[in-house]
Amino acid sequence: MSKTAAKDRTQITMRDIARMAGVSESTVSRALAGSQLVAEHTRLRILELARSTKYAVNEHARNLALGQTRTIEVLFPIERGTLQRVSDPFFVDMVAELIDALSTHDYDVLLSTSPPWSEVRPGCAFLGGRADGVIFVGQGRHREEIAEFARDNRIVVTWGAGGRRDEGCVIGTDNVRGGYLAARHLIALGRRQIAFLGDCTLPEIEERYEGYCAALREAGMEPGDALRINAPFDIDGARTVTVGLDRFGRHFDAIFAASDMIAMAAMANLQAAGARIPDDVAVVGFDDVAMAAHMHPALTTVRQNIAEGAQLMTAKIMAMLQGEKPKGEMLPAKLIIRDSCGAPLSMRQESGDQT
Amino acid sequence: MSKTAAKDRTQITMRDIARMAGVSESTVSRALAGSQLVAEHTRLRILELARSTKYAVNEHARNLALGQTRTIEVLFPIERGTLQRVSDPFFVDMVAELIDALSTHDYDVLLSTSPPWSEVRPGCAFLGGRADGVIFVGQGRHREEIAEFARDNRIVVTWGAGGRRDEGCVIGTDNVRGGYLAARHLIALGRRQIAFLGDCTLPEIEERYEGYCAALREAGMEPGDALRINAPFDIDGARTVTVGLDRFGRHFDAIFAASDMIAMAAMANLQAAGARIPDDVAVVGFDDVAMAAHMHPALTTVRQNIAEGAQLMTAKIMAMLQGEKPKGEMLPAKLIIRDSCGAPLSMRQESGDQT
DNA sequence: GCAAAACTTGCAAGCGCTTGCATAACAGTT
DNA sequence: AACTGTTATGCAAGCGCTTGCAAGTTTTGC
Structure with missing residues (x-):
């Protein structure tokens, strides 16, 4: 009509x-x-x-008149089509906490997986004043793009590895320290052949590896490529890679996985292959997702304080909205010791086994 | 100035x-x-x-002029403050798939945990024309509110249990069938004391329980309250409840958990208590989250086809946007058999144990 | 009983963008 | 050279809401 x-x-x-x-x-x-x-x-x-x-x-009319959006865009740097699923509970938790924190400040959350720079829609639509600011949850392989984007758009907070250059406000766990703590713990337990599972081309993983190396060197060992296994971040991929783990046989007596998901996949593989955890292989993960405490054996891991992270990011972005120019920050990593590492090998000789 | x-x-x-x-x-x-x-x-x-x-x-101005929003609100019926975390990977996957499906149609996703009817902001802000439609991911304890909301707002699709009355367009897995398949499988394996773990006050869980009961009755058993354990949906809660599982001792030889998270928590508890899975207790979960296949033993579970569900919901909401009035639909549940159930008990007597 | 000081309400001008309709510019026809 | 089509651009109205300012209505003070 x-x-x-x-x-x-x-x-x-x-x-x-x-x-x-x-x-x-x-x-x-x-x-x-x-x-x-x-x-x-x-x-x-x-x-x-x-x-x-x-x-x-009508919120659009309202926002237009008010010149605001009361919306923060939360962005996952996931390659669409490539990495089909997020699946890692770490992300859910982060989003959940972010929603919580942001809605406390009366902000909505616009979720997206396609970064602004990837927009290919012909003609229009570059970014879009659809949000007052954006939060990147992880850098993925787009550290440069994010950094550049942050430079152009003042209101940007990123979760990930940072602090090196002008990448804007980057919040993250102290990955280096985390990796160091994990490896040092395994070393203290008497483990000597500690494998690293993770994709070091990702900034955060690379930092964890760095910490791992530092601990090894501190103990007089030299990290070698033989013990560095390039496990993808998604769990199915991790499983695929770690399927061959048992072939390594006696080559390693411990694993430091770059994420709990990878750790879990590795544990399942090892168990299926008949290896006992922690007796034959000790395992340490990273993230402390909710499941970690509920595995058998419970997973020793490096905790990222997600709630605190989300709140900090929210606080930073709110500050930016006020015109401030806050610096990035590093949250402390904390080693959570559980059964998947067991007691020191030395003690083990005497008593039976774990617990 | x-x-x-x-x-x-x-x-x-x-x-x-x-x-x-x-x-x-x-x-x-x-x-x-x-x-x-x-x-x-x-x-x-x-x-x-x-x-x-x-x-x-400026998207607001654009949308205002165009009279559209190109945004779909995705809503989690989580009681804020009560259930702090989502944590269940099921939700992430669903959101991820939803984002994928919706952005294929060039729609943005506005994520929220506070349902429209809970708005208490004094004065303004009831719903808000901030989205062209809304998708509820699960009904939680708000079936009635959602139904009412769907009645008032034409563009609403819900994931969950439905089909009973005029609740609008409800998409979901055939939970009854899923529960039935799970229980029947355990029965076929020779299990007789099958515990149900889940919170039956949630519509979807209740349906799963219903299917479970049907299978039991079909086999001439009567479901009893002793075997129905009210495990909360979040994993920490599930753990707490199932901690006491070993006290049940010989009282059950199988568990059907209303979600994979609950199943995993139960498994870990049982293993920690020295029970062997599947020898002592067989376990079946529900969802088939990515982790399920990567546990040890791998979890037998009822698969919810999340991708298909997300696509279907998207299709439905697009149809609604076109003025159609589509009906709800039920996606088939599929039993995925893995090691956590093992071989039939009868066969077990002869050979050693699993695989 | 009247002016001044509240209180209420309405007017109208935007917010930044889209689009039907009018207009200008420039061929292509007779 | 006058006329009709095309094609490219601009005008202005309008999307639904907010808000400074002005006007109207009470209430209060003396």
């Missing part, structure tokens, strides 16, 4: 409410905003009217 | 581009939209200008 299909807006508008209440739009607007400028009884009447008609303010 | 702080819009606007290019806003708008109405060279010039100035259309 009308010119454009899109124009068939059936939505009830503020004007309708105004008409029904016999007042002007201004008054309705103010009433809904809880302004003191509107008489108590008028406000109540309008509120009631709005409620009964299920009226809802 | 200016009146309101919010008015300090530093953002470059279409007018700026127009001015710079020496054309009108209309032309810029059309050029950016790839309209045929604008001369090739003009378009190129404008595009180049836009790129170099990092100009981005």
